[in-house]
Amino acid sequence: MKHYILFILAITIASCSFAQTSNITQPESISLPVYKANVGRVVFLADTIAFERLKQTDLLSRFEAKAQNNLYMRLFIANSLTNYQHQLNPSLSVEDLNKGNFQFTFYVDGRQIYQENLNKGANLPATKNTKTTISAPLISNRDEASWGKGLWSRFTARGGDDALITGAHLLKIEVRPYISSPDLKVGEIIASGELQFIVPHADVKAVPIQSIKPNSGWQVSGEPFDQNKIMELNGLIAQNKLKDITSIVVIKNGKLLIEEYFNGSSRNSLHDPRSAGKTFASAMMGIAIHDGFIKSENQTLKDFYDLKKFNNYSPRKEAITLKSLLTMSSVFDGDDNDSDSPGNEENMYPTPDWAKFTLDLSVDSSKTGGKQWNYFTAGAMLLGDIINKSVPGGLEKYADEKLFKPLSITKYQWPYSPQHVPSTAGGLQMRSLDYAKFGQLYKNNGVWNDKQIIPASWVKQSFTKYLSLPKDVVGEGYYGYLFWNKTYTVNNKSYETFYCSGNGGNKIFVFTDEPLVVIVTATAYNRPYAHPQVDKMMQEYILPAVLK
Structure with missing residues (x-):
């Protein structure tokens, strides 16, 4: 009887909200008892269960985050997403409404951690137009592609992992409709749910620091650093808590301080840094201008x-x-x-x-x-x-003579356009130690072995904050000549860096006020955790270790 009264109340509220504007699409009917008992809720399940077989006893109130456990969510809403969106702007067509989607907001222990307007491509138009119950995996050991797994990955990468530390937590998810045309507009909550989320204790085993082998091409640094921090970082990478990292190189005061390789890579591996390779176009432009071409x-x-x-x-x-x-x-x-x-x-x-x-x-x-x-x-x-x-002889010959040979870089691979022109869209493959040479060249104001390779004036122009980066796309920072800019804060002290950045979490960091160049290569291509996990590595491990 209680569930029936709640259901009637929910339908009454929905009817009142829709009194002034009728539906634009025909939603599926609300019939099954489990649906009627949970209208307006996000519920959680341990497995995929066919909707017609779903029972109230299948709904989770507690989840333990162990490797073998899966977590699914199901939305029970009183109307279809498209009809909720229609209330936000009744003048829009169904096609325009479908350019929006759900907004998800994640809370941990009462604190908002992450909010995302789900990409318009998540959920087919037919789902948006008619469905009043929608299921998606959040955590799954199965090889299943889903927007839900991507959403959860972005939540964990952007604060969720830091909030869900060892112990018991209250996880809450709120769902709202949003439209993006002509302007972004977000509606009221249409579903929400809570779950006790248990994170068991997991020992992170330190992994020894790799010794720097001879013939690196660098003078090896004897400066002290916090080895425990780096061993802990190595352990996180080894246990795949930091994923798809292939190398870390730290140059301090022009000398090789740390050289670590992971996941099958080695000193001689050529890494694909994707768009980090764009910055070489900036370097070659500065050289070509200096030479008068x-x-x-x-x-x-x-x-x-x-x-x-x-x-x-x-x-x-x-x-x-x-x-x-x-x-x-x-x-x-x-x-x-x-x-x-x-x-x-x-x-x-x-x-x-x-x-x-x-x-x-x-x-x-x-x-x-x-x-x-x-x-x-x-x-x-x-x-x-x-x-x-x-330039004479084309870009490939010119770059080899003017940049790579002076830096003693002999092992590299350009990608090419269909016209076999070296592509500065990205993807210039090199060894990590050679990316470090490129970073150190900028740290030296364009000088290598007492020779001016890139004009110092060009380095200064490259490291100028011409434009603020849009916070909703990339967060805080600025943009130079194909260089990104950001500032890390460690122990209440700010450390500014200009850096090259590429898909997968590939970075060449050049710090402005510290004698520091840091290289991180990774293969987390198109993964939501790619860039946030590198920030975590820098903020919590690398910078505290080497700036101690």
Whole structure:
């Protein structure tokens, strides 16, 4: 009787909220007893259970986070997602409403830890339009692809792991509808649920520090550091609590302090750092300008291409500067963080001519050159094409003579465009110790072995905070000439770094006020934990150890 009264109350409330605006789609009916008893709830299960066989006794109130245990959630909502979204803006079509999704908010012990507007591609339109109960795995040992597992990974990577320490916790999840067109708008809670989440004690076994073998090409440092911190870090990597890390190299005062390899990699392994390789385009641009093959970064595209031969010609396209490409602030209609953007890098790779793809793009009327930052791989690739056609012998020969040979880098592999031009979109493979040379070159203001390789003025320009990074995309920080910028805080002291960054968690850190260069390579490609776990490594282990 109690469950029936609750059900009638929930339906009455839903009916009142929908009194002024009718449904835009037909939701599935509410019929099974377990559904009627749990309208408006997020419930938790230990396994996949067919909805028609689901019983109240299957719902979990307690979960122990052991390796063998799975955790699933199921939403019971009084109407379909699309109809809830319809209340937020009744003028939108179903197609426009489907561009939104659910918003999830995670709390641990009453404190909000993470909030995410689920990507529009999670859940099919048919699910959004009709379903009133939706299931997804959060933690699963099965090889099953699901937006739920990705959502949980992002939650744990962005604060969840730090909050769910050993012991008992109250995990709470709230679900709201959101729409993204024409502006972001979030509705009221449509489902919520709580679960006692038990994290058992797990010993992290320290793993010994790897000895630095001879013939590294570096003078070995004798400076002390907190070896226990590094051994604890090694243990976390060995136990896969920090995932897919392949190497850590620390250079302090120009000498090799730490050299560690994991997951099958070694000193001679070539790592694919993805977009960390973009920064080499910036280095080569500075060298080419110094040598007079390119006049300055203020030159515009019309100096290098007959733009009227490409699609979507505009005088604004002719005014695009090399500097705006270096700072990812050009007016091209391109944004890698927007899957619908015409200039998204995923649209470039299948085409037979990447430079033509980029130059064919239209300009975005909402952008002002040099003012708005949008991550734009095609622009970084275009810089390489410009250098390639401007320097004698092409980019590959020029980079080898002007950068790699002076640094004694002999083992490396460029990726190539379809025209066999070295691709500065990313993916320049090298050994970790050689990435360290590149980082140390910038730390030395462009000098290596008493020879000026990159102009000191170019290093200074590269390490300038031209644009603030959007907090909702990448968090705090700034952007230079294909260099990222951020500040770590350790023991209430700030440590600023400019760094190269690539998919998977690949980093080349150059610290501005400390004699420190740190390399981290990893293969966590497209994993939500890739970058947050590197921040955790730097903040809690590497910096406290070497700056002690």
